[in-house]
Amino acid sequence: MIHNPNNFLTAGKPLTEATRVMVMVHGRGGSAADILSLSKYIEGDNFAFVAPEAAGNSWYPYSFLKPMEDNEPHLSSALNVLASLRGRLQADYNFKPTQIYWFGFSQGACLALEFVARNALEYGGVFGLSGGLIGPPETDRNYDGSFSSTPIFLGCSDRDSHVPKERVLESEQVFNRMGASVMAKLYPNFPHSINEDELKIVNLLIADERLS
Template sequence: MHTKNMVTAGKKISEASKVMIMIHGRGASAEDILSLANYLPVKDFALIAPQASGGTWYPYSFMAPPAQNEPYLSSALSVIKEITADVIAQGILPENIYFLGFSQGACLTLEFVTRNAQRYGGAVAFTGGLIGDKIYQENYTGDFGGTPVFIGTSNPDPHVPVDRVLASEKILQQMHAAITVKVYPNMGHTVSQDEIEQATKLIFKSQI
């Protein structure tokens, strides 16, 4: 089970006007995902990266039936919900909270924000989609109110099928996210420079 074990960087929440919650991939670490902040215009942000117990948020593929990934999936979502609530309790409005994840962390990012849709600052999913053997639309409630969301992915990707990315895009569109999906031919399972540039422009509203 996961605990609220976090690594922080950037500004203190008490001194920041914006916060980004960064979610690492399978077999990676909070420090790994925090390193991506070096390439993004977030120097004025407080950065929070939770650490998964054992380095993985849930044991099986994100395309497995959700029950197979329990209780770890629910535990992971609870950790993110608790961190988000803590940030709001410290005076940061939801529209100033951003989310970013890679791979398993991107899937968890999308799953969390779509289960708890409201106007956030933005969300970045580097290679990810909504979780489950199919899309469980009944899990997703709320209205993004124009929250900018970027999903980048490779075609093909060894873990994330493009059709799941596109199905996820459709759900977020229906919930009024301002979503942009970019599919990169044969990019591989990585984060590309172009994805960084897209996130910079679309989510953080900065020019390259």
């Protein structure tokens, strides 16, 4: 086991009191504390936030565009962390999938998007910023399951140094095919970072799903 599924931080409402939970996945070189600091920009006082931390602050060693076997066994261990967290949220805290949201940046966005694609359900929402589905070009995307209109937002620069815009658009097509309600937005000449507009869109999508 490379990544420890018990190594995570929380913020917001206690898990025992929250009615929704957002799993926040950090990028390469980042940390759980880094990504969790963005929770203060997420609107909704009924949220708990959970952020797992990668061993060595990296979920897998090479680019997400490399053959998947090049990033093993780290990639499988990282996906297992998200599976373990989702299982714990459902079993221990009684969150339904529709109450679980996924938020990732960069390498964390790639990991979160690949996880939900492999584990398609009707989630509360999925937000992948500066990321895309994992694997080299021409990877088969024969994922099972349906998102049942889950809102998915993909935000990225149109000339990101790590994430080709073609992969963002391919990911959009895959998620649309799997029944998600997808919004992809490419930002002209924007650096590899998160911008205010992306957080605004995340909050708009959360508001649409807000529990009455």
